[in-house]
Every structure is written in C-alpha cells, then in structure tokens.
Amino acid sequence: MKFGAHMSTSGGVWKALEKAKAIKAEIVQIFVKNNMQWFGKPHSLDDLRLYANELAANKLTCVFGHTGYLINLGASACENRDKSVKSLIQEINLATDLGVPFLVMHPGAHLGTGEEASIKQIVAGLNEVFQATKHSPVRIALENTAGQGTCLGHEIKHLGAIFNKVKRPERLGVCLDTAHFFEAGYDLRTPKGWDAAIGEVEEYVGLNQILAFHLNDSKTDLGSRVDRHAGIGEGKIGKEAFRHIVNDARFRDLPGCLETPKSADMHEDVENLAILRSLVKK
Numbered sequence: 200m201k202f203g204a205h206m207s208t209s210g211g212v213w214k215a216l217e218k219a220k221a222i223k224a225e226i227v228q229i230f231v232k233n234n235m236q237w238f239g240k241p242h243s244l245d246d247l248r249l250y251a252n253e254l255a256a257n258k259l260t261c262v263f264g265h266t267g268y269l270i271n272l273g274a275s276a277c278e279n280r281d282k283s284v285k286s287l288i289q290e291i292n293l294a295t296d297l298g299v300p301f302l303v304m305h306p307g308a309h310l311g312t313g314e315e316a317s318i319k320q321i322v323a324g325l326n327e328v329f330q331a332t333k334h335s336p337v338r339i340a341l342e343n344t345a346g347q348g349t350c351l352g353h354e355i356k357h358l359g360a361i362f363n364k365v366k367r368p369e370r371l372g373v374c375l376d377t378a379h380f381f382e383a384g385y386d387l388r389t390p391k392g393w394d395a396a397i398g399e400v401e402e403y404v405g406l407n408q409i410l411a412f413h414l415n416d417s418k419t420d421l422g423s424r425v426d427r428h429a430g431i432g433e434g435k436i437g438k439e440a441f442r443h444i445v446n447d448a449r450f451r452d453l454p455g456c457l458e459t460p461k462s463a464d465m466h467e468d469v470e471n472l473a474i475l476r477s478l479v480k481k
Contacts, residue, residue: 200412200445200455201225201260202475204468212242212297213249216257222468226261226454228303228411231293234267237286242296250297261454263340263411264294266304272324273307273317273351284324287339291332301338301410303374306352306361317351322364329367340374340410345382345426353383353424355396359403372408375400376458377444378415378429381436384422388436390443397447411454414441414475430459431471442478 203224206215212229219227232239242250254262270287274280287304294302307324309317325339341361346353362368377387385399386392400406416434418427432438445455455475461467 200414200450200453200475202414202455202457202472203227203259204457204459204461204465204472205229205265211249212246213253216250216253216259216262218465219259220257222465222472224468224472225259226263226411226456227259228263228265228454228456228458229299230267231264231290231297231299231302232267234265235269236267237269237282238289239293242293247296254298261411262297262299263454264290264297264299264302266290266302266339268305270304271307271310272321273309275310275312275316275320280320280324284327287324287328288331291328291335291337291339294337295332295335299337301340301372303340303342303411303413305344305350306341306357308349309351310349314351314357317349318357318360318364321351321361325361325371326366329365329370338370338372338410340372342374342413343376343379343383345379346424347382347426353379355399355403362404362408372410373400373404374411374413375409376413376415377436377441378413378417378434379426381417381421382419382423382426386421387444388440393440393443393447397449406449409450409453411456412444412450413458414444414455415458416441428459430467431457431474438474438478441475445475445478446480 203226344352385396416429
C-alpha cells in the first residue's frame with residue numbers, strides 16, 4: 200500500500216499537501232470544505248494555483264477527499280436530506296476543481312425508518328447527485344461503517360445493494376476502514392478473518408471497486424458498534440494484524456490512510472507511518 204494520513208486544510212487547501220510532505224506521506228486525504236458546515240465557498244483562483252503548484256512539487260501518488268459529516272442521504276424526506284443532496288453536489292464540484300478523483304462518504308443513517316427504506320433514499324440521492332454532476336469524473340467511495348446508532352454500511356451487503364440499484368454505478372467505489380470492520384464484527388486479527396472480510400467485498404461489490412483503505416486501530420471491542428479510532432497497535436485490533444493487511448498483494452498500489460488521533464506537531468502520524476512501513480515485507 201501507499202501510506203499517508205488525513206490532513207487539515209486549515210490556512211488553505213494547499214496546506215494539507217505541505218503537511219503531508221512534512222511527514223513523508225505518499226498519499227493524503229482532505230476535506231474539500233469545512234466538514235461540519237453544509238456549504239463552503241468555492242476555492243479562489245489563487246487557492247487553486249497554490250494547490251496545483253504544491254501538488255506538482257510534491258511526490259504524492261494520490262490526493263483524495265472525504266465528505267462532510269453532516270451529509271446523510273439515508274434520511275427520509277426532510278430539510279436536512281435536501282441539504283445533504285445539495286451539499287454533496289457542491290463537494291463534488293469543489294473536488295472537480297481540485298482534480299480530486301474520489302470522495303469517501305459514509306452511506307447514511309436511517310434514523311428509525313429501517314435499512315430497506317434508507318437504502319432506497321441513498322440510491323435516489325446518489326442518482327440526483329450524479330445527474331447534477333454528470334460532467335464530473337469524481338466518484339463517491341462508500342465507506343464501511345462501525346454501525347453506530349442507525350448507520351448503514353456495517354454489513355458489506357448494504358454497500359452492494361446501493362451498487363446494484365444506483366443508475367451510475369461507475370461513479371461509485373468503496374473505501375474500507377479497518378477499525379469500522381472490527382467494530383462491526385469482522386475479526387481482522389488473523390489472515391483468515393481478513394480474507395473473510397475481503398471475500399464479502401468481492402462477493403457484494405467486487406475488488407476492483409476498492410479505491411482506498413483507512414488504516415485505523417480500534418479503541419472499542421470486536422462487534423462493539425462504537426466508532427473510536429486508535430493509533431496502530433494501541434487498540435483492540437493490535438499491531439500484528441496490520442502485517443497481513445499491509446502485505447496483501449492485491450492492494451499493493453492502493454492508498455492506506457491513517458485517521459488516527461494526533462496532536463498539532465503530527466508526531467503520532469510519523470510514528471504510525473513508521474510502524475506500518477516496518478511491517479511491509481521487503
């Protein structure tokens with residue numbers, strides 16, 4: 200895998216690339232706007248120029264995005280769902296301006312309406328978004344989830360159902376989070392458990408749809424359905440499990456991105472990347 204981390208765009212979207220370079224990341228994940236607001240301002244021409252210059256000067260193999268946390272296409276008809284659709288359209292347009300190939304997105308939460316009804320809402324929302332952005336190449340990478348609350352995506356078949364029903368499946372992909380897998384009940388701690396989890400992805404979605412991995416340990420137990428990330432080897436999954444994960448030859452060229460707790464100087468990212476790289480077979 201190509202290793203890196205999520206980076207803040209505080210001070211300008213190009214700043215995330217500077218920070219990635221500082222920790223010797225190969226890939227980086229960013230928010231294309233404030234992740235806790237529905238809408239953001241378009242990037243200025245100066246911002247886009249600085250971003251392009253930094254990207255050209257950097258050795259990053261992939262820069263991809265993550266959608267804001269307010270977006271929930273799985274809700275029934277309401278003001279927030281309407282905002283979710285409009286917000287996602289804007290994020291795709293912002294990602295298009297930056298040349299970001301895909302945005303990672305949690306599928307959504309049903310908020311009491313049930314899984315089947317929520318999947319229909321997600322599909323309808325994606326159809327609307329893809330129609331409104333039909334000239335954009337940006338894809339949505341659906342992320343597996345821990346299944347906290349009423350969130351969908353803790354079973355890979357949820358992602359498969361969305362793929363099977365959406366009108367433009369070529370605009371979709373998946374991002375697989377190790378902590379979420381574990382918290383949802385997939386035991387990744389052995390090669391057999393890892394292969395079983397990936398086997399479900401192959402069955403319901405297809406391995407060619409995997410666009411990225413989030414490499415996170417879990418503060419909570421197997422099947423907890425509680426989403427809490429930990430540094431590599433500092434959680435319930437354990438360091439040794441990441442050995443067979445990062446050495447899976449099927450995913451040699453894909454991004455493996457940290458979303459682990461860190462302080463302002465990012466020393467935790469440096470330490471976690473060193474651990475991951477130490478596990479890679481020479």
